Amino acid sequence: MTAIQAPAAHAGGESLIAYLTAWAASAPDAAERAAVAKCVGVLAEAGAAIAEAILRGPLQGSLGAEIGVANADGDKQRALDVLADQKIVTALKSADVAYYASEEEEAILTLNAGGALAVAVDPLDGSSNIDANISVGTIFSVFPASAGGATESFFRPGREQLAGGYIVYGPHVALVFTLGAGVAHFVLDPADKVFKLVADGVKIAPSTREYAINASNYRHWIPPIRTFVDDCVAGAQGPHGKDFNMRWVASLVAETHRIFVRGGVFLYPADERKGYEQGRLRLLYEANPIAFVVEQAGGGAIDGFNRILDKQASTLHQRTPLIFGSAEKVNRINSYYTDVHFERTPSPLFGQRGLFHA
Numbered sequence: 001m002t003a004i005q006a007p008a009a010h011a012g013g014e015s016l017i018a019y020l021t022a023w024a025a026s027a028p029d030a031a032e033r034a035a036v037a038k039c040v041g042v043l044a045e046a047g048a049a050i051a052e053a054i055l056r057g058p059l060q061g062s063l064g065a066e067i068g069v070a071n072a073d074g075d076k077q078r079a080l081d082v083l084a085d086q087k088i089v090t091a092l093k094s095a096d097v098a099y100y101a102s103e104e105e106e107a108i109l110t111l112n113a114g115g116a117l118a119v120a121v122d123p124l125d126g127s128s129n130i131d132a133n134i135s136v137g138t139i140f141s142v143f144p145a146s147a148g149g150a151t152e153s154f155f156r157p158g159r160e161q162l163a164g165g166y167i168v169y170g171p172h173v174a175l176v177f178t179l180g181a182g183v184a185h186f187v188l189d190p191a192d193k194v195f196k197l198v199a200d201g202v203k204i205a206p207s208t209r210e211y212a213i214n215a216s217n218y219r220h221w222i223p224p225i226r227t228f229v230d231d232c233v234a235g236a237q238g239p240h241g242k243d244f245n246m247r248w249v250a251s252l253v254a255e256t257h258r259i260f261v262r263g264g265v266f267l268y269p270a271d272e273r274k275g276y277e278q279g280r281l282r283l284l285y286e287a288n289p290i291a292f293v294v295e296q297a298g299g300g301a302i303d304g305f306n307r308i309l310d311k312q313a314s315t316l317h318q319r320t321p322l323i324f325g326s327a328e329k330v331n332r333i334n335s336y337y338t339d340v341h342f343e344r345t346p347s348p349l350f351g352q353r354g355l356f357h358a
């Protein structure tokens with residue numbers, strides 16, 4: 001893990017609970033910190049339970065079976081989507097959480113009226129991969145609950161998050177999160193089912209030779225994306241002056257973790273398909289927490305034009321284009337949106353910037 005620094009303040013192997021307890025005890029805003037620490041702790045417990053179901057695979061029944069109900073976003077829910085959502089709701093009820101927003105819930109749920117926090121979750125990210133035994137994950141975002149109520153708690157800039165991160169259920173189970181000052185990386189030890197610290201102060205490599213995008217959408221892409229990818233494909237003969245490698249897992253958490261480990265850039269842009277005018281991924285429980293954790297590791301996260309963490313949701317399941325990863329490459333992609341590059345492949349749709357500039 002060349003991109004991950006050696007543990008700084010905390011010793012490797014420290015348990016998640018010890019880490020969170022030490023963090024909660026170390027500052028003046030003690031009540032809020034205690035609530036956040038408890039919240040991240042119970043999310044990790046729910047993650048360990050979800051991991052157990054995933055580990056049993058088909059022995060658990062068909063986790064990937066469509067159960068006939070479309071979620072709020074119109075996607076068919078799978079058995080594991082629902083199981084994960086239920087485990088997380090149950091866990092968060094035991095924490096100081098007032099409001100819960102989820103990909104799998106039509107509306108915001110009130111869990112503990114008067115609670116200190118509002119939590120947005122993608123309970124199971126990468127659902128299409130479940131039966132193929134490919135990594136999936138859970139993504140979470142924690143805001144302070146607003147006195148203004150449920151929607152005000154979530155409809156605010158992502159930079160106001162108190163914590164954010166993800167769990168990836170892969171060959172091993174990893175938990176990566178930020179509490180607002182750096183990024184910690186834990187791994188679930190199957191021997192005693194305890195999340196143990198692997199590294200604190202994790203950084204994403206600033207430059208990269210790897211990009212991730214669903215290239216089957218090439219014909220639908222807007223000019224800046226098409227030009228950027230054409231330039232990558234041109235390799236050492238193109239304007240980047242170096243060869244690139246491409247990956248696409250179709251699991252945002254798995255792509256994020258790969259970028260944490262060895263650098264890279266991820267792109268799910270807006271495109272010209274109907275319904276993809278704002279890309280595919282959701283601002284509140286996918287883009288916000290991923291952007292928070294990525295920025296805290298020195299990376300960048302934009303929608304093409306704007307920093308993700310400056311965007312403000314106005315609907316619960318709002319989508320956003322999402323481009324994140326190694327800072328140098330994200331800045332370069334931003335320049336494809338803002339300078340003359342895109343004029344090399346003009347498009348009438350891109351001319352209407354409002355379409356892509358929410």
Ligand SMILES: O=P(O)(O)OC[C@H]1O[C@](O)(COP(=O)(O)O)[C@@H](O)[C@@H]1O
Binds near residue numbers: 075126268
């Ligand atoms: O199938 P596509 O269009 O390549 O989309 C893949 C993307 O969709 C997602 O699966 C959406 O997440 P969900 O599985 O939570 O709906 C991401 O994990 C992934 O990056």
Ligand SMILES: [Mg+2]
Binds near residue numbers: 125126252
């Ligand atoms: Mg998802």
Ligand SMILES: [Mg+2]
Binds near residue numbers: 103122123125126127
């Ligand atoms: Mg999901």
